[in-house]
Amino acid sequence: MKPIIEVKNVNKAYKKRRSKECVQAVDNVSFSVQKGEILGLLGPNGAGKTTTIKMICGLLVPDSGTIEISGIDNTKHRLRALKHISAVLEGNRNLYWRLTVRENLEYFAGNRGKSRKEVKERVEQLLHDFRLKEKEKELVNRLSRGMQQKLAIAVSMLAESDVILLDEPTLGLDVETGYEVRELLKSIVKEYERTVIISSHDMDVIQDICDRTVIINKGKVVTDDKIENLMRLFEVKSYIFNLGGLLTDQQLELLQNRFTEMTYTPDTIYSTIEVDLFQNEAIYELFDILKMENTPVESFDRVTVNFEQVFMKIVNGGEKICVG
Numbered sequence: 001m002k003p004i005i006e007v008k009n010v011n012k013a014y015k016k017r018r019s020k021e022c023v024q025a026v027d028n029v030s031f032s033v034q035k036g037e038i039l040g041l042l043g044p045n046g047a048g049k050t051t052t053i054k055m056i057c058g059l060l061v062p063d064s065g066t067i068e069i070s071g072i073d074n075t076k077h078r079l080r081a082l083k084h085i086s087a088v089l090e091g092n093r094n095l096y097w098r099l100t101v102r103e104n105l106e107y108f109a110g111n112r113g114k115s116r117k118e119v120k121e122r123v124e125q126l127l128h129d130f131r132l133k134e135k136e137k138e139l140v141n142r143l144s145r146g147m148q149q150k151l152a153i154a155v156s157m158l159a160e161s162d163v164i165l166l167d168e169p170t171l172g173l174d175v176e177t178g179y180e181v182r183e184l185l186k187s188i189v190k191e192y193e194r195t196v197i198i199s200s201h202d203m204d205v206i207q208d209i210c211d212r213t214v215i216i217n218k219g220k221v222v223t224d225d226k227i228e229n230l231m232r233l234f235e236v237k238s239y240i241f242n243l244g245g246l247l248t249d250q251q252l253e254l255l256q257n258r259f260t261e262m263t264y265t266p267d268t269i270y271s272t273i274e275v276d277l278f279q280n281e282a283i284y285e286l287f288d289i290l291k292m293e294n295t296p297v298e299s300f301d302r303v304t305v306n307f308e309q310v311f312m313k314i315v316n317g318g319e320k321i322c323v324g
C-alpha cells in the first residue's frame, strides 16, 4: 500500500547567526507513514524534529529531497498537498484568543462549509470528547495552557484532514495536565481514525500513544521501528550479573574493552556487572573472563528496561539499530 506520507532523502540546513557556518538540522532523512498509523518522531533537543514537522506541513522548504502527502509533492503542489494535513505546532495555537471555547469550535467548524445542525452536533461531540464542556464559555486567553492545548487539538480534528501533525503536544504542561492531554490523545487518535505524527521528547507520550517511532539524533534517523520491537530488543540484551567477589584490574580492563555498554559496581566483597550482550556468544566470553580468577557468578538475570532507557541507549550509542 502506498504510504500517506513519504519523506525521502530530505535535507535542511540553517545559516548560523552572525557566521557563515551552517547547521545541518535535517540530514538525509527518509521515513514513511501508512494511513491510520500513529508515528512518534522522537529525539533529544535540537535533533531536527520541529524542522521535519515544519517541512511536512509546508512551513519550510527542504534544501533537497521530497515529501509526498497522499502521493502529492508538497513543494510542487503545496496547497493541494496541504489540504490533507492539519497541524498543531508548539507555541502556535491557531485559536482566536478573544473568543470563547465554544465560539472557536463553532467558527472553525462553520468555516468548513458545514450546515448549522452539523456544526452544532460536531461542536457538542468535541466539547464532550475533549472534556471542555465546563469551559465552553471561557475566553481562550483566560484558559490554562493545558486547556488551550486541548482546544487546539480539538480544532485540528475539525478539519477532518487525513493527517494530523502534533508538535510537542505536552511541552510546558505541568505533570497532571500533561498526563491528561496524553490520555486524551490516546483515546481520541484511535477513535477518530486519523494518521497522526507526534513529535516529542516525552517518552511516555510516544510509548503510550504511538505504534512506531522514528528516532532522530543530530538530524539523522537512527531508528525506525515499532516500539514493542525496540523494547524487546533491549530487554533481552541487557543482563545483570551478581558476583560473589570483586574483579581484578585485569578482568575489568578486559571486560571494558570487550563490552562498551558495561557498568561495574563493586561492593565490599560482592559486585555487580550490568552489560548489553548483542550477540549470544558474548555471554561465553564474559564467563571466560570471570573464570580467569574463578570469580563466582551467584546469579544473573535480564534487566527490565523502560522505553526511556531504550531511547538513551539508542541516542547515546549513535549507531543505526537494525531489528528484525
Ligand SMILES: Nc1ncnc2c1ncn2[C@@H]1O[C@H](COP(=O)(O)OP(=O)(O)OP(=O)(O)O)[C@@H](O)[C@H]1O
Binding pocket: 014, 015, 016, 017, 023, 024, 025, 043, 044, 045, 046, 047, 048, 049, 050, 051, 052, 201
Ligand atoms: N531558525 C533557525 N535558525 C538557525 N538554526 C536553527 C533554526 N531552527 C532550528 N535551528 C537549529 O537546527 C537544529 C534542529 O532544530 P529543531 O528545532 O528542528 O530540533 P528539535 O528536535 O525540534 O529540538 P527541540 O526539541 O529542542 O525543539 C538545532 O541545532 C537548532 O538549533
